[in-house]
Amino acid sequence: MTESALRQWVKQATIDQSGGNQGSLTTQELTALRKDLKRVEMERDFLKKPQPSLHGRATTL
Template sequence: MARRKRRAFTPESKADAVRLAKAGDRSIGQVAKALDLTETALRDWIKRANIDAGHGPSGALTTPEREELQRLRRDVKRLEMDRDILKKAAVFFAKESE
């Protein structure tokens, strides 16, 4: 069986799916099937929505916190590269001045 192409969903469509699943009149499996989703994807969206609403486990990062963490990690990586380049340049110029 061929793998399905990965689809992208807007935050609004995810929120709508979570709202339908939380309504309680249908099971998560039924909602997922009706929306042509996997149960796992829908359960992950529900879990993420609960964390963002402050109902998740203590210490769990909300979506904005996760985005900030990713941005900060990218910045650290870039700054480490800059530092390494400057170290190499310092060694190069120290050898050249001898």
């Protein structure tokens, strides 16, 4: 474990205890944002894939 990693953990624990004031995000908020980002990226990737058309040919959006 590096000193900088430990320092970051302590900093994040302080943010979590204070409720994320002054624009800092709590661990819970970061986790929710990462989950939302993953969902949006999956939706984007799905929309990039060619979709079958009604006439049997693949079309792109």
